Amino acid sequence: MRTALGWSAIVLVAAFLALFLLLPLGISVAQGLKPSVLSAALAHPVYQQGLINSFAIAVVSTVLAMFIAVPLAWIGARYRFVGQRWLEPLVLGPLILPPFVGAIGVAQLFGQYGSVNSALVALGLITPGNGPDWLGDHRFAAVCLLEALHLYPILYLTVAAGLTRLDGSLLEAAQLMGAGAWTRFRRIVLPLIRPGLFGGGIVVFVWSFTELGTPLILGYDRATPVQIYHGLTELGSNPLPFALVVILLVISVALYLLARLVFLKRHDALAGKHAGVWVPIALSGWRGLVAAGIVAVIVVLAVAPHAAVALIAISGSWYGTVLPESLTTRHLHDALAHPAVVPSVMNSLLYAGGATVLALVLGTFIAWVGTRWKPRGWQVLDTLAMLPLAIPGVILAFGFLVMVMSIPPLRALFDPVRDPTAILIIAYAVRRLPHVVRAGAAGLAQVPPVYEEAAASLGAGLWQRLRRITLPLIAGSLAAGALLTFSFSMLEVSDSLILAQRHDAFPITKVLFELVNILGQGPAIACAFALWAMLFLGSCLWLSSAVLGRGVTTLFRT
């Protein structure tokens, strides 16, 4: 492979990334980087407020997510208790529940005539119809809470990864010195898991900073991503959204660079050959129940919005009561019979499937180049492939649209108004490429090159080594990456809302979004549809995690 063939493959992959990653970003940045546009956007009070709000959402969501994730990870890594085997996968569950679907549920729970107010009426605390308008008054809090409940699993994974690999004797040494539990946590554990905490924290921060779906559904319009989305319709006359894109991009990328710098300084506190014992403490009796209870409460809280969605999907009428008055399967039928639903599932399967294959091929190759071959300048390719992690989905989607519409040859090929299939597959794939690269690299790092060398010594050529030795050995990691790509693509929001512009080509998320906005039965059918989608994805993920174990942890590192 250290030949012309290898280099041409590298050039091909690099060209692909240049065209479908750098170019769309470049075009939108070039438009927004004009000083006049930039200063006009920054001076605009509505946009100022949007930026401040988005930043505040990110800060509050990240802090909330930390308060949820760190204790959970600590309990999970340090103790063994009843029901842990069942609760631990559930802890990760919220990650696959699309938060904008949860937003529909939140609206039901906290609406003026929703469950919470109905419960207050039942308790005699308020009179019917005079309850507080929770959502109207607290849209900001609702957005933050939903984001935190959606994203805490990312932090949980990075923190738990750090905790389980922490050398237990470091804590024993502190204990011997007379440090109590809290001191040990504060002085030893916290500093040592800081890379994971920081790395995961940045992912959560950028994610919630740039999230489009949740504020959009909850009607929280004064947030930058929503403003960019609404600005798409008037791009010809108003260039300010371009400036917002630049600002969002600069902040996100800067944060990722910061995270990478911090990671470079990480301490090697991981368990080595003679590492001390880190035996989880078995909690029996009431202690075990308390631990299980804490985890269960958080899981229930995180799942509540989606549970509400599921309830709406099967309830006959739910208005002014704590729980629905009657149950029905009508909406579930209606959802499947709705003319837009089945085609959108087929579309999403096509887009997500195509994107998974594309990301798998590109990602495996890039991972292999970076871990095995390492030709001069391989870091460029690696950085390029990891870049989408730092780039908000709404910005990439925005860039794709602007690029395709403004370059005639590309428009001829990819015009989303005509057929968004190709551009959506590419957009999904580019967006999730980092997960596959990380997964592949993690797999390759665990496979000593000596296995391949042994095969080579027995006369196996490159292709045979790859097919017979390397790929089977890293299949688990690749499958984890592929799975993540597929599930995220199935429920991708930004690209889907922005790039799918023809009704019969809508993916699941765009149909959901349209349904929610239809008065009458629309939201109920949307919920029923969402329930189907979640069931489908949940079984996908459950199946794969049963097959793969806990290999997903590595995929969220920056």
Place this chain on the structure above:
Amino acid sequence: MTPVSIRAVAKSYDGTTRVLDGIDLDIAAGELFFLLGGSGCGKTTLLRLVAGFITPDAGTIRFGERDVTGIPVEKRDLGMVFQNYALWPHLSVSENISFGLEMRGIATAERTRRVDEALELVELSDFGARRIAELSGGQQQRVALARAIVIKPQVLLLDEPLSNLDARLRQSMRSEIRRICKAAGVTAIYVTHDREEALSTADRIAVMAGGKLAQIGTPREVYERPASTTVATFLGEANLLTAMAHGNGMVACALGVLPAVMPERIMTGAALTVCIRPERLRISTEGTIAGTITAQSFLGGSAAWTVRCGEFDLRVDEQAPPARAIGDTVRLSVAREDVVVLRS
């Protein structure tokens, strides 16, 4: 300085197999005491019981007059050197050493003084500001010692502290650890599987096997007067011969009838095992035992010969060995005090 007394301590992890069984041990104040044994003998479990990381199923552990059996680790006032040092990578050398003093609420000025003193003791005075990753293995070892000793613990625990060092460094660190322990005047319990480490460094050694104490004694006692075959073989090369008590302080074995160190109350005719260390067998023309050299291994300053005496292959170590060839006949002699009768 605090004596340690361990009484009837037992420990089992799964409820059935005893990892430790009825351990009784008294360690004198200021003593450098070794727990020596192979893997799985229970020495590490015993150390972790003394530390308090695990609690015994039965028995008591006392530091001086104080019963610490139920006292949590952080209240026991111990220093410990871990096998992998367990130095906190996010703190500097000085910060690592100073941590225990901080936990004891010692004022900053006093802390600085004592950290400097400890650094001086381990000869790392200029290294206070370094990060742990910038130190060599031997230096990390010294920092780990300094961190454990600076708090002037009642008892110092060392868990295979030299196993991560290369052979040359290990040798020099042995005497270094002994010097530092004695200078600090601390009671120390040292776990190792390395017999040379134990023999060269210990005040006393407890040899452990199968969760029990096989023998306790000074290095010379356990080496020269092993109480059992387990102890004899664990502490060095040993020729073990089945024998019979012959009366009048003599034993009959494959080498003939030899004078031996007999324990009391051995009946004539009783079946015994005798142990003769290879270096105690002397090749000389006056020897009474005849044999033929069947294998040799030249080691420079010494040689290890395999000498066939009748049916038995003896190992014989000879200092400054002359040239001998396989097939040479030799005569061997051994002194009475070097023929040790073991309990069967």
